Amino acid sequence: MRGDAVLLRRLNERRILNSIRLKGPISRSELQRELGLALPTVSRGVDRLVERGWIRSVGSGDSTGGRPPELVEVNPDGGFALGVDLGRDTVTTVITDLFAKPKYTSTLRLVDLGGPEGLAEYLGDFMETCGCPQDLLVGIGVAAPGPLDTQNGRLLQPEDMPEVWHGASIASLFEEQFSVPVYLENDANAAALGETWFGDRGDVRHALFVLADAGVGAGVVIDGSVYAGAHNMAGEFSHMTVNIDGEWCTCGRRGCVNSVASRHAIEWNVRRSREREENEPFEEIIRRAKGGMEPDVSVVQSAILYLSVGIANMAYTFDPDLVILGGSMLLVDKFVSDSVIHELQRLIRSSCTIVETRFGLQAVAIGGATLALQGIYDVKPLVAVDS
Numbered sequence: 199m200r201g202d203a204v205l206l207r208r209l210n211e212r213r214i215l216n217s218i219r220l221k222g223p224i225s226r227s228e229l230q231r232e233l234g235l236a237l238p239t240v241s242r243g244v245d246r247l248v249e250r251g252w253i254r255s256v257g258s259g260d261s262t263g264g265r266p267p268e269l270v271e272v273n274p275d276g277g278f279a280l281g282v283d284l285g286r287d288t289v290t291t292v293i294t295d296l297f298a299k300p301k302y303t304s305t306l307r308l309v310d311l312g313g314p315e316g317l318a319e320y321l322g323d324f325m326e327t328c329g330c331p332q333d334l335l336v337g338i339g340v341a342a343p344g345p346l347d348t349q350n351g352r353l354l355q356p357e358d359m360p361e362v363w364h365g366a367s368i369a370s371l372f373e374e375q376f377s378v379p380v381y382l383e384n385d386a387n388a389a390a391l392g393e394t395w396f397g398d399r400g401d402v403r404h405a406l407f408v409l410a411d412a413g414v415g416a417g418v419v420i421d422g423s424v425y426a427g428a429h430n431m432a433g434e435f436s437h438m439t440v441n442i443d444g445e446w447c448t449c450g451r452r453g454c455v456n457s458v459a460s461r462h463a464i465e466w467n468v469r470r471s472r473e474r475e476e477n478e479p480f481e482e483i484i485r486r487a488k489g490g491m492e493p494d495v496s497v498v499q500s501a502i503l504y505l506s507v508g509i510a511n512m513a514y515t516f517d518p519d520l521v522i523l524g525g526s527m528l529l530v531d532k533f534v535s536d537s538v539i540h541e542l543q544r545l546i547r548s549s550c551t552i553v554e555t556r557f558g559l560q561a562v563a564i565g566g567a568t569l570a571l572q573g574i575y576d577v578k579p580l581v582a583v584d585s
């Protein structure tokens with residue numbers, strides 16, 4: 199078969215599979231109407247997808263005169279995706295079904311893996327332990343802190359990560375070992391993608407995912423796909439100025455989101471006010487702030503206000519349908535996420551919805567799995583890569 203005919207067949211198969219995902223159970227003739235393809239094309243595509251195990255027959259629909267039509271739907275366990283949240287301190291891995299629903303999860307410390315080869319070995323062992331045969335693996339998505347070379351699947355020099363990870367060609371290493379497509383994406387972008395595709399929030403095309411952990415970042419989804427920007431930095435609002443008189447930042451300027459509104463900033467300010475040598479557990483600071491105790495309540499309230507100002511500025515720039523809050527700083531207690539939502543409702547004048555992530559602290563790993571699943575459902579990456 200000629201190259202463009204192969205590409206066309208793959209494009210059609212993805213469109214068929216994605217329609218079945220969104221509209222199933224559905225008949226071949228409904229798919230034909232939905233996609234505007236010829237019936238034989240739809241039938242051949244459906245047959246191939248059944249053969250592959252990604253979809254299954256679920257009996258017959260109502261007859262419109264002739265033989266009742268066969269209905270098909272996505273077979274969730276017909277394949278699985280591997281999502282990896284490669285963090286600065288910990289690595290969370292999820293094995294999901296074809297709807298990005300986690301079936302198995304594990305978290306371990308980054309240092310215990312040694313380096314990229316150690317992670318590859320661990321992923322193989324994890325799949326084996328969970329009884330997930332490698333021939334059902336549809337792809338691997340790795341979500342990591344920037345800066346990244348996503349095009350070539352390579353980490354660059356992620357701040358605060360051991361040197362063994364600097365310049366690691368994650369995608370080619372994993373592709374060689376597992377023989378499936380491997381995707382590498384910024385952590386907040388992956389989380390944004392996961393939530394828009396599988397967060398069950400209807401047809402969300404434009405979204406911002408705010409990932410507030412020790413530092414702060416955001417992922418941007420525009421028209422259903424990650425928007426990376428010219429330097430893969432879109433949404434990186436950690437050095438956006440939100441208080442021109444604020445604390446000095448590591449970047450040499452004052453009042454960046456990271457220096458006045460991150461978990462590190464809260465911990466540092468409380469430590470300074472209480473004249474302590476060491477940081478206290480973040481949960482403890484939040485517990486005292488919730489109880490109205492000083493200086494905790496003032497420090498936390500100030501961080502919440504400046505973080506909300508930063509998020510509101512992003513919302514005015516990108517005009518999303520949905521702003522999703524995630525990361526350990528925001529999810530530590532409802533008090534924090536509710537306070538941010540309250541501030542944002544005051545600051546943002548558009549009708550965008552502001553919610554906490556559905557996926558809790560697994561949002562980034564599920565976003566990783568979504569990158570792999572986008573590879574079987576979405577025509578956009580295929581057009582971009584193959585044309």
Ligand SMILES: [Zn+2]
Pocket residue numbers: 436437438447448449450451454456457
């Ligand atoms: Zn800065």
